[in-house]
Structures are given as structure tokens and as C-alpha cells.
Amino acid sequence: MSSKHISQETFDAAVRENIEEFEMGPEEAVREAMEQFESQGVDLSNIVKTVPKVSANGPQEPEHDVLQALNALREAMTHSSQGQKVLMPLAQFRDQCQQHKPNRFLAAQKGAYPVLLAAWQLATADDPALLLQVLDALSALTDGQPDLLDAHGLQLLVDTLAQGSGTPDLACAALRLVRHVCLKHEQNRQALVKAGVLPLLTGAITQHGHCADVVREACGALRIMTFDDDIRVPFGQAHTHAKMIVQEHQGLKLLVKAAQAFPDNPGVLSEVCSTLSRLAVRNEFCQEIVDLGGLDVLVALLDSDTSHQDLVKQVLSALRAIAGNDDVKDAIVRAGGAESIVATMTRHLASAQVCEQSCAALCALALRKPENSRVIVEGGGALATLEAMKAHPKEVGVQKQACMLIRNLVARAQVYSQPILDLGAEALILQARAAHRDCEDVAKAALRDLGCRVELCELWTGQKGGLVL
Structure with missing residues (x-):
């Protein structure tokens, strides 16, 4: 794996040199710069590989599209205290961040997070449209960059989830942000759990149980809390978090009910089964899934002859997880699970x-x-x-x-x-x-x-x- 890194400015200078001194076209100039740096063992995974352009209304110095969008957002925040004036710049910035990881990386380097945090503070419960755009933009920016979250942002996130009266779209955006800032970041996970996020995640399923998107996002957020994927931390709290979700917040009961509520939604069922696998970490939890009717749901899904291979894979993973209990092994076989697995x-x-x-x-x-x-x-x-x-x-x-x-x-x-x-x-x-x-x-x-x-x-x-x- 490459260990050398360069700045975006260094790469842009090489591209500009190829264009001005060697009279290359834009695409050829970028390609030549990439080949030059990669031959030297430079990692370009976080570099925007396009030619900067001059903004129609911005400064004369060429800038990448994501920075032009960030500057437009910063300008809107400076000259307006009205949320409506910030909506379009927020949406444009979000779209740029969603395109490529290098866009997000460059925006973060240029101070995008404080700008979005200021927009978050400007948003109120009375302006759900602005709050939704802020959460979407932050979710896009922090995708793959969980280190950006600070104590202030963490508290705003918990407060937003705690409001509990938002629309399903707001709930989805907040849950997605939780997932992004916790993936491969044990410190954020532990800080959010300490701040009381677990009952808010299960509460989202209770409050918006009719909405498939919310259930799917809540399952993903709960599952992330049980990960042990941060190589910077020798020992995580994955097992402890799983126990808390099950014992203190009735996580298994909520998930089995969610599976029963969406029998024809492969997306929700896949997320539920995947999350059940992560929570089946103790003998009694495996047995509880059976007692709640979860085994019947899993076997029925295998027998349904579904063509959704991701769902099938997650159902099998859940059966494998609960089979860690010897009594549950026998229950699965008695329920016809072995034959269903072979047929699958x-x-x-x-x-x-x-x-x-x-x-x-x-x-x-x-x-x-x-x-x-x-x-x-x-x-x-x-x-x-x-x-x-x-x-x-x-x-x-x-x-x-x-x-x-x-x-x-x-x-x-x-x-x-x-x-x-x-x-x-x-x-x-x-x-x-x-x-x-x-x-x-x-x-x-x-x-x-x-x-x-x-x-x-x-x-x-x-x-x-x-x-x-």
C-alpha cells in the first residue's frame, strides 16, 4: 500500500504545469500527473483528479467544484440569517460531497465542518427543511471521515434525535449521520452511548415503525454500535453495547416485530437479520430470539424462495449466529431449518x-x-x-x-x-x-x-x- 501523500495544491500545480508548459489537454494533463505521482508511490486516493475551474461569480483563481460550493455556502451564511437562503447552497454542497471521497476530503481540509455546524445551529425545529439539508450535508461530509465530529456536534446530534417529533425524513438523516460518525470510530461510539443515544435509536423504530426507511437506518445505526472495527483502539465496547441494546432497550423484541411488520420488504428484512446476528452474543439472547418468534420468521424467509441474495445471506448469517446455543441448534433442526438451508x-x-x-x-x-x-x-x-x-x-x-x-x-x-x-x-x-x-x-x-x-x-x-x- 502507498505511504506517500501529497496535497491537493501539489497535484493541481502539476496539472497546471502540464497544461501551460507542455500544452496538454485537460484530460491528458490529469492523466499524466496521475501517472507521474503513482510511479513515485504516491497515494492519490484522497486527491480530486479534475482540473480546477474559475467560478462564474467567485474569485478569479480556479477552484474545484466542491470548493466553489463550499464558498457559496459560506457566503450565504455570512450575508443571511434566514434559513431559506441557505437551502440551495447546502444542497449543492451535499451533492458535491456525495460524488467522490476526494471531494469530501478536500472540503474537510478547507473548513467545511465548522460551516455546517454553524448552519446546524441556525436550523430550528420550526425549520425542518433547513435541518434536513444540514443533516444530509453533514452525513455526506462525514462519510469515511468520522474524526470530524466534535463534542459540540455530538451534543447537537443527540439533541436532534431526542426531539422525537420530527418527520421520518429527519429521523433517517439523523440516523444516517450516527452511522457515518461511528463507523471505524470507537471513541465516537462510546461517547454517543454515554450521551444516551441507544434509547433514541430504538425509540426511532418505535416512533416510526411504519416507515421502512427509518427502520432500515435505525437497524444500521444499532448494528454499528456493536462493531469492533477501530484499529486505533486495542479493546472496544462492542459486546457491552450489544448487551445494553438487548437487556436495557428490548432491542431483540423491536427487531423481531419489525421483521413481522415488513414481510414483503427485502431491504428492511435484510437489515433486521443482519442486526440480529450482531446482537446474538450470548446464549440467552439466542434463545430469546427463538422465544420471540424470530426463528419462525427466519425459516419462513428461507422457504419463501426469494430471489434477493443479500436477504438470503443475512438470514443464513442470523441462523448461524443463534446456532451458537446448543438448544437453539436443535430448535432450528426441529423447525426444518437444516432442510431449508440445504435447499437454499x-x-x-x-x-x-x-x-x-x-x-x-x-x-x-x-x-x-x-x-x-x-x-x-x-x-x-x-x-x-x-x-x-x-x-x-x-x-x-x-x-x-x-x-x-x-x-x-x-x-x-x-x-x-x-x-x-x-x-x-x-x-x-x-x-x-x-x-x-x-x-x-x-x-x-x-x-x-x-x-x-x-x-x-x-x-x-x-x-x-x-x-x-
Whole structure:
């Protein structure tokens, strides 16, 4: 990965030099500058790769479109205290930020966040149109730049959510902003939770439960709170936040009800299932999902023969998560879940992601459960798994999960070893082992439990040799 960086001004100067001194056209000048810097190992991911233009009403010095939009917004804020005069500049700035990440990065460098914060303070509950535009613009600006949020902005965000009487559009914009400022930012997550954001997120589902967009955005915001994706922090609070959502704010009950309220909306159902997966972090939570009727919803979705592969993937992920509870494993099998998963994998055999999640879910059901292994094998699960391996030989996720599933199927039910071998399992496992380094250990385990010959070498015994200083 490139480690060198340059400023936007440096890149623009190189482009201008190509145009003025080497008489290149704009596109050729940009392309030549890109090639020049990339050959030097410069990372251009945050650089706007267009030629600056002179604004019709702005300064004579050429500027990029996003900076022209920012200047227009700044000008409107300076000369008007009326929200209506700021609406159009806000919308134009938002549109520029939504186009490309470099636009957002450059705008942030040039002080866009304080300008939007001032516009946020200008907006009131009596001017929902302005508030909506501000939230949309901030959401666009902070996408991929969560560090921009400061203590003042955090409090304004919590206050905006706490008003609770806004329109669904306002709720969506605020929830989207929560998601953007919390992604890969543990400090913002913890600060928002401390400020009381969790009941506001679940409250949005309660208040706007009829609105699919709000439910979808609220699920995304809740799920972000359970992430542990900030590499700058050694230990996050993902597990604690998940427990708080479930135990203190009835998160599972709200989500299962939301799934039942939107049976024909794949977008909402996908978000709900994905969020359930993130909250199923304890045995009792897995059981609670079953008790609330969530298992019936998940199995019914698999049986619905839906063509929405993302929804199918999230349903399988949710089943895999709740199968972490041994009692729930049995409940899933009794509900016909194993057969439904096999049928789903067969139906979506062309999708590597569905095959991977199907194998992972079946793997969880078969772990330490020989009776469940019987149901899976007799239901065609082993055959479907091997077909998935054949269909996706280059997908390491499919190969790895398939090897783990085969191992779990026979580990405590050796009677199925020969039937699975007769289907050609050994050759496929050896192929996976040879093609993917990550499959080495799981492939050996599968071959060993199938009764195949496999060399299990000790990497180091601690003998024959001493340390040389």
C-alpha cells in the first residue's frame, strides 16, 4: 500500500504545469500527473483528479467544484440569517460531497465542518427543511471521515434525535449521520452511548415503525454500535453495547416485530437479520430470539424462495449466529431449518456468498450434534456442500467453510464418512488445501476425521537445539 501523500495544491500545480508548459489537454494533463505521482508511490486516493475551474461569480483563481460550493455556502451564511437562503447552497454542497471521497476530503481540509455546524445551529425545529439539508450535508461530509465530529456536534446530534417529533425524513438523516460518525470510530461510539443515544435509536423504530426507511437506518445505526472495527483502539465496547441494546432497550423484541411488520420488504428484512446476528452474543439472547418468534420468521424467509441474495445471506448469517446455543441448534433442526438451508444452497449454487453462509450455518448446526449431522446428510447437505466446492474452487471462504462442515458432520458420526467419501470429498478437500493456504488446517482436520491418510507434522517440539545469542 502507498505511504506517500501529497496535497491537493501539489497535484493541481502539476496539472497546471502540464497544461501551460507542455500544452496538454485537460484530460491528458490529469492523466499524466496521475501517472507521474503513482510511479513515485504516491497515494492519490484522497486527491480530486479534475482540473480546477474559475467560478462564474467567485474569485478569479480556479477552484474545484466542491470548493466553489463550499464558498457559496459560506457566503450565504455570512450575508443571511434566514434559513431559506441557505437551502440551495447546502444542497449543492451535499451533492458535491456525495460524488467522490476526494471531494469530501478536500472540503474537510478547507473548513467545511465548522460551516455546517454553524448552519446546524441556525436550523430550528420550526425549520425542518433547513435541518434536513444540514443533516444530509453533514452525513455526506462525514462519510469515511468520522474524526470530524466534535463534542459540540455530538451534543447537537443527540439533541436532534431526542426531539422525537420530527418527520421520518429527519429521523433517517439523523440516523444516517450516527452511522457515518461511528463507523471505524470507537471513541465516537462510546461517547454517543454515554450521551444516551441507544434509547433514541430504538425509540426511532418505535416512533416510526411504519416507515421502512427509518427502520432500515435505525437497524444500521444499532448494528454499528456493536462493531469492533477501530484499529486505533486495542479493546472496544462492542459486546457491552450489544448487551445494553438487548437487556436495557428490548432491542431483540423491536427487531423481531419489525421483521413481522415488513414481510414483503427485502431491504428492511435484510437489515433486521443482519442486526440480529450482531446482537446474538450470548446464549440467552439466542434463545430469546427463538422465544420471540424470530426463528419462525427466519425459516419462513428461507422457504419463501426469494430471489434477493443479500436477504438470503443475512438470514443464513442470523441462523448461524443463534446456532451458537446448543438448544437453539436443535430448535432450528426441529423447525426444518437444516432442510431449508440445504435447499437454499442448492437454489443459489451460483452465489459464492450464499454457499459460504449456508455451509457456515450447517457447520454450526452439526457441531457436537451427531443427530443434526444425520438430518443434514440425509437431507442432501453433504452433496450440496461438495457441489458448492466444485462451483467455487477459487473462493477461499466457500472452501474453508465446506471443509469445516464436512469435518463436523463426521467427527461424532463416523458412519457418514464413507458415504461422503463416495461422493468425491477427498479429492475436493485436497484441491482446496493445495489452492488455499487458509484451508490447510481445516482440510487436514476434515481428511483426518474422514479416515483419510494425512500427515500431521509437529511444527516444533522444543528439542534438538538451543538459542544462539
